[in-house]
Amino acid sequence: xxLQVKIKRNLLLLSLVLTTLVYSQQIxxxxxxxxxxxxxxxxxxxxxxxxxxxxxxxxxxxxxxxxNEVEKEIISSNKSKISKYxxxxxxxxxxEAVLKQILTQVQFKIYEEMRSKAMNNVYKNAF
Numbered sequence: 001x002x003l004q005v006k007i008k009r010n011l012l013l014l015s016l017v018l019t020t021l022v023y024s025q026q027i028x029x030x031x032x033x034x035x036x037x038x039x040x041x042x043x044x045x046x047x048x049x050x051x052x053x054x055x056x057x058x059x060x061x062x063x064x065x066x067x068n069e070v071e072k073e074i075i076s077s078n079k080s081k082i083s084k085y086x087x088x089x090x091x092x093x094x095x096e097a098v099l100k101q102i103l104t105q106v107q108f109k110i111y112e113e114m115r116s117k118a119m120n121n122v123y124k125n126a127f
Contacts, residue, residue, distance in 0.1 A: 034067035041067070048114060049107045058102055066095045 042060040045051060051059060073079075073087045100108055 034071045035064060037070075038063035038067040045111070045114075049103065049110055051107070055102060059099075062095065062098055062102070066091060 038060065041063045042056065045059055045063075046056055069091055070088070073091065074084050077084060077087075079087070099111060103111060
């Protein structure tokens with residue numbers, strides 16, 4: 001991955017973490033728990049990635065595990081913003097490593113595009 005892409009990705013990730021921190025107290029009721037966030041994420045992934053009946057419960061479980069981790073390590077944590085940034089980056093990398101084993105190559109490529117669009121939206125709204 002070229003250096004510029006890595007820098008942009010890291011800046012976008014930092015923006016996501018900072019936006020999460022700023023708005024963590026303002027999370028709408030529809031997304032105020034890890035379970036609700038994981039369920040919404042699974043629904044969106046299922047629709048856009050055309051997940052199979054076998055993949056859906058696996059992805060749902062994975063999303064819940066990581067939503068709980070984000071809640072604990074990012075949203076509810078008293079750690080510094082920079083610590084949260086690196087923790088979020090670590091969590092995303094671990095989740096994506098598992099996703100690569102669950103999704104087909106085509107599905108993972110679509111997932112990467114989804115993630116990129118989401119990060120771009122966060123970036124636009126954060127600055």
